[in-house]
Amino acid sequence: MIEVIAAIARWFQLVANLVLLGSCVFLAITNTGKRIYTAAWIEKLERFFPWLAASIPLGLFIILTTTIVQITGNINSLWQQEVWLGIVSDTQVGQIWVWRVAAAMLLLAAVIYLRKTPKARWRYILCAASATLPLIASSLASHTAAEELSVTAIMLYALHLVFAGVWFGALPAFLLLIYENHKYDKNKQGNDLEFETLKRFSSIALPVMLLIILTGIIVGDHIFADYYAALVATPYGWMLCAKIFLLGIILLIAIRVRSYLPLLANNQQIAEGNRNRLSMRKWVRVEFFLALILVMLATLITNTTPVKHALIDNWPFSFRFSIAATWNQPYVAAQVWIGLAILVLAVGILKLGQSLKWGLKRLVGIPVILFVSGLAIALPPLTIQAYPETYRRPLVPFDAISVANGATLYAEHCVECHGPQGKGNGIKSRTLSTKLPDLLTEPHTTEHTPGDFYNWLTYGMVNTDMPGYAEKLSDEDRWDLVNFIHALSRGYQARILSPEIIPNKAYVKPPVFSYIGHDGSSGALQDFREHEAVLLIIFSWPQSKDRIEQLKAAYSRFNEQNTAVLAVPTKDLSPDELAQIAQELPFPVITQSAAEIVSSYSLSRRTLSHPDIIGRGTIPDHMEFLIDRYGYLRARWIPSIDQSGWSDIDRLSQQISLLNREKNKIPFPEDYVR
Structure with a gap:
């Protein structure tokens, strides 16, 4: 029951926010010139604004109460002040909620100000700008922000919401204008004004819808991260597919509505004009109803386990699509391009049908047949066999x-x-x-x-x-x-690594590990993420004695550069050897998990000049790996292959400085192979 209340509250406050934004944009675009009759519908629309603005903080309050009940598991906790203060001040959810409420209250103030000021277009622009603030704040609670809290990720999601508001929120105003204009059907000037108003909005509706689709694709690609199988095998994917399907129907309805605009402009007969107006109103009502369902799906999706964490234990199909595994096979590329050309032709036929004013069945039927035919040609060559375990998450991490x-x-x-x-x-x-x-x-x-x-x-x-x-x-x-x-x-892919990093190119994902050092220190490679780079030394004793002494002397320099040093022996050390090595050593020699680290990291020993693919291969006596603060393997030095390389500490320090200067924030490597 709590989940249902929370979902309704999220949906209601989002709908109110979107309607306020879209209605103000609609009024700002269309409120030009002298109006004989439109003041009535504008006044009716504006009366709802304070109620809509007030419902947003109310919905947010309900969301917070349901969140508290879900976290504490006790409805009586709602009466405890310290619980509220703890959630609001000590949790990210609570802090984001504060920002959302602040933005909602600012919007409410803007709406009240709008109602008390003289009629002018700038009022609607101010109100529309204020209506974007709660949407931007709500994007901080999205799956996109949870995966990567960056300006780029948040703004893309926020723009998606804002564009959705411009389209969806304008539908009530669109309907109200048509309804009110019906009362003035004898006034030809009223019809002209209606046509000009709707035409002006229609001119921006198409690019706005394209921007909604574009930002949705970008955000979806970021969330799915090449895990598109989740579209048809997880609750998140199923709801997103339903959302896309609904959007497709809405686009078809929008095309139908758009086809009535020329008829409104050319009407000479009142009866015919009324029929066209009533038909348009009917289709816009259907569009608005479907849009309400679409927004509900969007709110449910935001509270569903994201695809990166959803498990697909049993893939339901005996096939899957894979460009990587099929593209280089004979005739695959040609067949796919032919299918895509037919898809483009379907879009062209649709536009042609619109210009020739085809009937609905013909306008929709021919492009749909072409679209299905294009998919039937393009997709089969990209299929390969799949199994129930194809997308199963590994049971053990990549360590x-x-x-x-x-x-x-x-x-x-x-x-x-x-x-x-x-x-x-x-x-x-x-x-x-x-x-x-x-x-x-x-x-x-x-x-x-x-x-x-x-x-x-x-x-x-x-x-x-x-x-x-x-x-x-x-x-x-x-x-x-x-x-x-x-x-x-x-x-083998790591053979492109060298003693010099390639700036802003992080793609080699090494195995993670836990360790215990000779000095009692312990930890895991993941502990250094976001904090320090790691210089991993795999050494042999006594062959690496001089290098260990050199690193010991330079350790303070590494420390200043925010770089940790971990030394891993290639074989078990005797107590005497360990004591000799560890004397006044400022960094740990790993004594537990050393053999496993050497075994796994020695697989990255190959270089472009020494591919080492003949026979069993040979493990060098000494290797050094530079891992950046996000956990990616960025550079490597093998003295027996790379010669001088990092024997010059200045050169090593320079590479660390380059890593430290990188500003791009990237996702951490996955803990499991994919």
Whole structure:
């Protein structure tokens, strides 16, 4: 019941806000010239403004009360002042609520001022500008802001709301104008004024709707982040699909309404004019009703688990779309482009039909047939086989322990066929009936999901020699193998790294890890995110003795540059060796999880000049990795390959300075492979 009340309150205050914005924009655009009869409908519309403005803070108050009940689980907490103060002052939700209420009260003041001032267009512009403030404040509570609290992300969502208000909020004013004009149907000047008013608004309605769609696509792409399968497999996606479907119907109705405007201008017969006006009013009422449902869906979506955190345990289809896995196959690109050309033709036919004043069935039917035909041609070549586990979230995170265990399992169960480095050249590969894929150098892991690999490891692959391991390996072990396969591929992709970073290019996602140092310190790689860059040293003893001394002497410099240093030995150290290394060492030598870190990070040892894809490969004695404050691997130095490189501390310090100067805020790497 609480959820229902909260949803209604969110919907009601949003509708009130949008109607205020759209109505004021409508009045600002259309209130020009002398009016004989329009003062009546404007006055009626303005009477609702104070009620609409007052309902916004009222709705926000109800939202906060329901939030408190949901958080505390006790309705009696509503009578406790300290609970209210705690929510408002100590939580992000409460602080955003304060900003929203402040913006709503400012809007209420603007509306009251508008009602008491002489009639002038600037009043509506002021009121419309004030009506955008609660919408901008509400965008702080959106899924977009939750994922990335940045000006760009928030403003895109806010613009989406503002443009929606300009369109949706104008519909009541649109209806009221048509209704009031019906009383003056004998006045030809009234008809002319009505036509000019509606025409003026219609001229901006189309670009506004296009901006709604554009900002919606950008915001949706940010939220889905290449996880578009959630559109048809999660509650969030289902509601968004319903919203898009409703929007499509509304666009068709808008086209129908727009077709009446020339008829209003050319009417000479009163009876015919009344019929056209009544038909237009009927369709606008339907459009407004559907828009109310669309806004309700939008409010429900904002309170639904976002797609990045939604789980798809069982993909419902036996296929999925993948450009990466199909585009380079014969004839795929040509077929897709032909299908897209037919889709463009459908849009062209629709515009042609409008200009030729086709009937509704013909105007809609022909473009729909072409649209469906275009999809039927373009989509099939992009399909590949899918499984119930295709979009299943991995059971274990992409961390060093999982990758290291996967490497051990790979050596035990997979190396004889797939080869020591996943090249498909194991000792049994020539005896198999099918050619094995190259898991290292080819984009096999990017063309298939982790869930695909999990399915193959569990049940095997049909019509191949690949067996299933459901009886031999636990779920965790199979996911560890999936993580190792992805680490293997990512490690090869990291060959483009060098001792010099590429500014503002963060794409290599290393395995995370937890650690315990010789000095008792402990933590995880994720702990440094947003705070410090990390210089990860993988060293051998005593071969790396001079380098450790050099880093020790330069540590204060790293500290000033807000960079942590972690040292990881390539093999277990004896107590004497550890004591010798750690003497007056200002940074920790990792003693727990060291073997797993070395095993997983050594997969990123390859460089463009030394691809190291022959045989089992060799792990260098010393490697250094520079990880930025968002968790991405940005640079790497291998002394045996890169020669001098970071042996000059000034050069290393320069790279850290470049990282520190980067201003772009980017999302953290996912904790699970995708």
